[in-house]
Amino acid sequence: MSDERAARLIEQRMRRACWLSLAALTLIAWSLIQPRPLPVIVAMSVGQVLGTLSLLLFVHAVLADALRANPRE
Amino acid sequence: MSLEPTRLLTYLALASAAGAAAILVVYLVARPALSRRMKLWLFAGLGPLAITAALVGNVSNYNVTKERRFCGSCHVMDPYVDDAADPKSATLASIHSKNPYFGGESCYICHADYGMFGTVMTKMGGMRHVWHYYTEDWDTPGHPPPKLYQPYSNTTCMQCHPSDRARQPMEHQVHGRPVREGQVACTAAGCHGRPHPPAEAL
Numbered sequence: 001m002s003d004e005r006a007a008r009l010i011e012q013r014m015r016r017a018c019w020l021s022l023a024a025l026t027l028i029a030w031s032l033i034q035p036r037p038l039p040v041i042v043a044m045s046v047g048q049v050l051g052t053l054s055l056l057l058f059v060h061a062v063l064a065d066a067l068r069a070n071p072r073e
Numbered sequence: 074m075s076l077e078p079t080r081l082l083t084y085l086a087l088a089s090a091a092g093a094a095a096i097l098v099v100y101l102v103a104r105p106a107l108s109r110r111m112k113l114w115l116f117a118g119l120g121p122l123a124i125t126a127a128l129v130g131n132v133s134n135y136n137v138t139k140e141r142r143f144c145g146s147c148h149v150m151d152p153y154v155d156d157a158a159d160p161k162s163a164t165l166a167s168i169h170s171k172n173p174y175f176g177g178e179s180c181y182i183c184h185a186d187y188g189m190f191g192t193v194m195t196k197m198g199g200m201r202h203v204w205h206y207y208t209e210d211w212d213t214p215g216h217p218p219p220k221l222y223q224p225y226s227n228t229t230c231m232q233c234h235p236s237d238r239a240r241q242p243m244e245h246q247v248h249g250r251p252v253r254e255g256q257v258a259c260t261a262a263g264c265h266g267r268p269h270p271p272a273e274a275l
Contacts, residue, residue, distance in 0.1 A: 035137040
C-alpha cells in the first residue's frame with residue numbers, strides 16, 4: 001500500500017471516529033439535559049456502543065499511523 | 074445553578090462533552106493536516122474528554138433514575154408522585170418523603186430490590202416499566218392504574234422498623250410472626266395506613 005493511500009485511509013478512519021463520537025456525545029448530552037426514560041435508555045445503550053466504536057476506530061487509526069511511521073523490517 | 078453532587082456530575086459530563094465536541098467539530102470542518110499537534114488534540118477529544126463525558130454521564134444518569142421526579146416523568150405516575158411530594162398528605166409515601174433520608178428518592182428507597190443483585194434487578198424492573206408504559210394505552214377509559222408486579226415485601230419496612238425489637242406494641246407482639254413471614258402486610262387495613270392514594274382517587 002502506498003504511503004499516500006495509507007495516509008488517506010488513516011484520515012478516513014479518524015473522521016469516522018469523530019463522527020461516531022459526536023453522535024455518542026449528542027445522545028449523552030440529550031440524556032443529561034432531558035433526564036427522562038427514553039433519552040437515558042438510548043444514551044446508555046446506543047450511545048455507549050457508538051462511543052466504543054469511535055474509540056476502537058481511533059485506536060486502529062493510531063496504530064496504523066504508528067506502523068506507517070515505523071514499518072517493520 | 075445547583076451544587077448538589079448529582080448536578081455537579083451533570084455539569085462535569087456536559088462540560089467534557091462540549092470540550093470533546095468542540096475539538097471534533099473543528100477537525101471535521103477545518104480538515105487540518107494530521108500534524109503531531111493535531112493528533113494530540115484529537116487524542117484529547119476522542120480519549121479523556123469523551124470517556125469522561127461517558128463515564129460521568131452514566132453515573133449521573135444512574136443517580137437521576139433514583140429521583141422521584143424521574144419516576145414522575147411517566148404521566149401515569151403523576152398521582153403517586155404528587156401525593157408523595159404533598160406534605161399535607163397522610164399516606165405512607167408522603168410521610169416518608171418528608172424524612173431527609175428518603176427525600177427526593179423516596180420512590181426508589183421503598184421500591185428498590187435489596188441484596189447482592191438488588192440494584193441490577195431494580196434497573197431491569199425499571200426497563201419493564203418503560204416497556205409497559207410505551208406498549209399500553211394508559212389513557213384508555215377504564216384502564217386499571219399501575220400496580221406492583223409482586224406484593225410489597227414487609228422486609229423493606231423492617232429494614233428501618235423491625236417488628237421483633239423489645240417493647241413492641243401489642244399488635245406487633247400478636248401479629249409479629251405473620252408480619253415477618255409476609256402473611257400480613259404492614260399496610261393492611263387497620264395497621265399503618267395506605268402507602269398511596271386509593272385507586273378511586275387516582
